[in-house]
Amino acid sequence: MEKFFTDAQVYLPILLQGALTTVGLAVAALVIATLFGLVLALMRYSGNPILSFLSRSFINIVRGIPVLVQLFYIYFVLPEFGIDLTAFQAGAIGLGIAYSCYMAENFRAGLEAVDKGQLEAAQSIGMGWGQMMRRVILPQAVRTVLPPYGNTMIMLLKDTSQASVITVAEMTFQGKILAASTFQNMTVYTLVAGLYLCLSVPLLLLAWWLEKRFGKK
Amino acid sequence: MITIRDLHKRFGDLEVLKGIDTTVGKGEVVCLIGASGSGKSTLLRCVNGLETYEGGEITFAGEKVDARSPAIRALRTRVTMVFQRFNLFPHRTALENVTEGPIHVKREPVAAARDHGMALLERMGLAAKAGAYPDQLSGGQQQRVAIARALAMRPEAILFDEPTSALDPELVGEVLGAMRSLADDGMTMLVVTHEMGFAREVADRVLFMHDGRILEEGTPEAVLGNPRESRTRDFLSRIL
Numbered sequence: 001m002e003k004f005f006t007d008a009q010v011y012l013p014i015l016l017q018g019a020l021t022t023v024g025l026a027v028a029a030l031v032i033a034t035l036f037g038l039v040l041a042l043m044r045y046s047g048n049p050i051l052s053f054l055s056r057s058f059i060n061i062v063r064g065i066p067v068l069v070q071l072f073y074i075y076f077v078l079p080e081f082g083i084d085l086t087a088f089q090a091g092a093i094g095l096g097i098a099y100s101c102y103m104a105e106n107f108r109a110g111l112e113a114v115d116k117g118q119l120e121a122a123q124s125i126g127m128g129w130g131q132m133m134r135r136v137i138l139p140q141a142v143r144t145v146l147p148p149y150g151n152t153m154i155m156l157l158k159d160t161s162q163a164s165v166i167t168v169a170e171m172t173f174q175g176k177i178l179a180a181s182t183f184q185n186m187t188v189y190t191l192v193a194g195l196y197l198c199l200s201v202p203l204l205l206l207a208w209w210l211e212k213r214f215g216k217k
Numbered sequence: 218m219i220t221i222r223d224l225h226k227r228f229g230d231l232e233v234l235k236g237i238d239t240t241v242g243k244g245e246v247v248c249l250i251g252a253s254g255s256g257k258s259t260l261l262r263c264v265n266g267l268e269t270y271e272g273g274e275i276t277f278a279g280e281k282v283d284a285r286s287p288a289i290r291a292l293r294t295r296v297t298m299v300f301q302r303f304n305l306f307p308h309r310t311a312l313e314n315v316t317e318g319p320i321h322v323k324r325e326p327v328a329a330a331r332d333h334g335m336a337l338l339e340r341m342g343l344a345a346k347a348g349a350y351p352d353q354l355s356g357g358q359q360q361r362v363a364i365a366r367a368l369a370m371r372p373e374a375i376l377f378d379e380p381t382s383a384l385d386p387e388l389v390g391e392v393l394g395a396m397r398s399l400a401d402d403g404m405t406m407l408v409v410t411h412e413m414g415f416a417r418e419v420a421d422r423v424l425f426m427h428d429g430r431i432l433e434e435g436t437p438e439a440v441l442g443n444p445r446e447s448r449t450r451d452f453l454s455r456i457l
Contacts, residue, residue: 120267121304125318125370126294135321139308 007187011178015188018174019195025091025160025170026199030153032096037103042133044104045111059101067098067162075166091163091170099156106152110145111137150207154200161196171195218243218278218374218405219264219296225272226259233259235429236273241374244403248416248437251426252452257409260426261376264407265298278373294322297367301379303359305351311338311362312347315369323370330369337365341395357388361395374405381412413457417441425449 043055062070075090085093114137122132164173175192179185219241226234233256241247249257262268264275266284275282277296283289297318305314312334319330338344341361351359360380367375377396381389393415400406400419410416416423416437423440425433425448433446444450 115304117300117302117304118306120298121300121306123267124265124293124298124300125366126290126322127318128290131321135317136306140306 004187004190007182007184008191011182011184011188011191014174014178015171015191015195018169018171019199021088021168022157022160022170022172023199025088025095025163025168026157028088028092029095029099029160030156032092033099033103033152033156036096036100038107040100040104041107041111044108046129055104059104062098062101067095067159068165070094070098071162071166087163087166087168090166091160091168094166095156095159095163099152099159102152102155103149106145106148107141109148110141110143113144114140146207146210150203150210153207154203157199157203158196218245219407220276221260221264221273222275223273224260224263224270224275226256226263226268226270233429234263234270237429237431239424239431239434241405241407243373243405245421246400246404246406246408246419247422247424248420249407249409249424249426250411250413250416250440250452255426256429257426258378261298261378261407261409265293265296265376267298290322294318294370295372296374296376297370297372298376298378299360299363299367299380301382303351303356303363303383305359305363305366307351310348310350311343311354311365314351314362315365318366318370334365334369337368338362340398341365342391355388356384357391360384360388360392364392364395364399368399374407375399377406377408377410379409379411381410411456413441413453425452427452 040055040059043051046052071091071094074085074094075087078085078090118136118140119132122136127136160168160170161172163170164176167173171192175188179188182188221237221239224234224237225232237256237260239247249260251257259268263270263284264277264282266282266289269284277292280288280292282292305311306317309317312331315334315337316327316330319325319333320327325333335344335347338347341364343358343361343365346354346358346362351362354362364375364380380396381392384392389412393412396406396408396415397419408415408420418437420437422434423437424431425440425444425446427448433440433444433449440449441453444453
């Protein structure tokens with residue numbers, strides 16, 4: 001046990017550096033997933049058959065391919081088309097796109113849960129589509145969306161570990177290198193697991209707080 | 218003001234309006250009665266462009282009502298609607314519900330819109346509830362806020378889609394009272410209703426609809442008191 005703590009003192013700074021990259025990656029991917037997911041959900045909700053078809057097809061294709069394969073594709077295949085991305089960029093975009101599909105489904109459920117009468121009331125005072133979404137539908141959809149949104153956020157945070165396979169120096173990647181070079185598998189992976197937990201708990205609390213804050217009106 | 222000529226509307230294979238012809242003049246109060254499924258609400262919704270139609274034409278003050286045209290938005294600010302289930306915005310207070318359209322659609326100055334909104338709530342007897350959210354109001358209060366919301370656009374006509382059907386019986390009176398005061402002020406109103414007492418006392422004209430057609434049309438005394446058609450008599454004997 002004593003050895004664990006002395007080793008931990010050495011490993012922790014390295015792992016924390018990885019944790020910083022993990023957080024950066026998660027935030028970047030979350031922003032992409034949220035914005036793009038919202039676009040996909042609105043395309044589906046718009047009632048326009050072409051937009052809806054495009055959105056549905058995209059979601060089904062992306063959902064049908066493992067995140068890992070998507071990351072390989074973006075990092076190793078796109079350069080052949082002249083699109084060169086750093087490992088971090090590829091990771092953020094790959095995870096962002098993969099998760100945009102889950103987010104889109106969350107958002108769609110939220111949008112569809114808003115009473116159709118709200119649409120009609122907004123239309124009947126002359127609102128256009130964009131205004132209706134912004135002022136009437138989305139504020140109400142947020143209520144339904146927040147709990148699954150928080151859940152997806154935590155899944156995304158954990159899935160950033162998959163970016164280690166395309167050499168993003170996030171926490172799992174750092175852990176793997178440390179473990180391989182020191183053979184202290186137990187110490188290293190216990191620390192890694194503990195750190196992921198430390199990152200998830202604030203998100204859980206945030207999700208809980210958001211739900212309380214916006215769950216009312 | 219509202220002219221409906223040979224209006225046809227279908228939902229898939231089901232033809233719900235089979236050639237409607239009527240007009241609503243400025244300042245006129247017209248009540249639409251008839252059994253559910255007769256097409257009353259659909260007709261009303263066509264007038265506001267909430268439904269498209271396949272044949273015939275609706276015009277409002279000479280302008281064609283076309284749900285697919287961008288002009289429908291401007292038209293909707295001139296003909297507003299009150300719904301059976303109120304459809305207030307639950308995330309906004311009573312006053313915000315009322316001022317939403319004037320501020321964000323018509324771009325009226327905020328202070329003026331608020332003053333006007335307060336005056337309308339006052340008129341509806343709800344000045345004290347300006348800051349309340351819809352779920353803190355009774356059904357009758359919610360519907361009166363909805364009427365204030367429709368009025369806030371300073372419309373030339375208001376459409377009412379069974380405005381009292383979702384209310385507890387003891388709350389019907391306050392809503393009908395508010396509507397009556399609008400009628401007294403000369404507002405043009407097209408009202409789908411099952412309240413025969415209201416139709417009798419307030420309407421200038423009553424239309425009886427059956428199976429997608431207007432079967433009988435005339436003064437309340439004529440249609441409600443002395444109906445020509447057997448179907449009208451059947452309907453009235455069932456409802457009264």
